Amino acid sequence: xxxxxxxxxxxxxxxxxxxxxxxxxxxxxxxxxxxxxxxxxxxxxxxxxxxxxxxxxxxxxxxxxxxxxxxxxxxxxxxxxxxxxxxxxxxxxxxxxxxxxxxx
Numbered sequence: 001x002x003x004x005x006x007x008x009x010x011x012x013x014x015x016x017x018x019x020x021x022x023x024x025x026x027x028x029x030x031x032x033x034x035x036x037x038x039x040x041x042x043x044x045x046x047x048x049x050x051x052x053x054x055x056x057x058x059x060x061x062x063x064x065x066x067x068x069x070x071x072x073x074x075x076x077x078x079x080x081x082x083x084x085x086x087x088x089x090x091x092x093x094x095x096x097x098x099x100x101x102x103x104x
Contacts, residue, residue, distance in 0.1 A: 005037045007093045011100050013069070016044045018051050020063060036086065055079050067092060069099055077103060 033040035068079030
């Protein structure tokens with residue numbers, strides 16, 4: 001298993017972590033990802049969960065963990081709920097690659 005978010009570098013798209021957490025919680029998560037993967041992704045703060053809801057990832061007052069792809073028009077073209085996306089980065093990259101090829 002690769003423990004590196006640089007596996008995502010092959011995709012020509014901007015990548016972010018969308019979170020409704022407080023800045024302190026986001027900083028902690030950023031640090032944890034950096035420690036685990038050697039790097040992290042930038043965060044988009046979504047305190048009202050509008051983008052999270054647009055992705056269909058809202059679960060009451062919290063967000064599901066997972067990943068997705070939004071096109072340049074703001075249309076959600078793929079999403080997957082997966083609490084273990086980071087621990088299963090090889091599978092995550094395969095899922096993203098499959099969907100990415102459909103739009104390229």
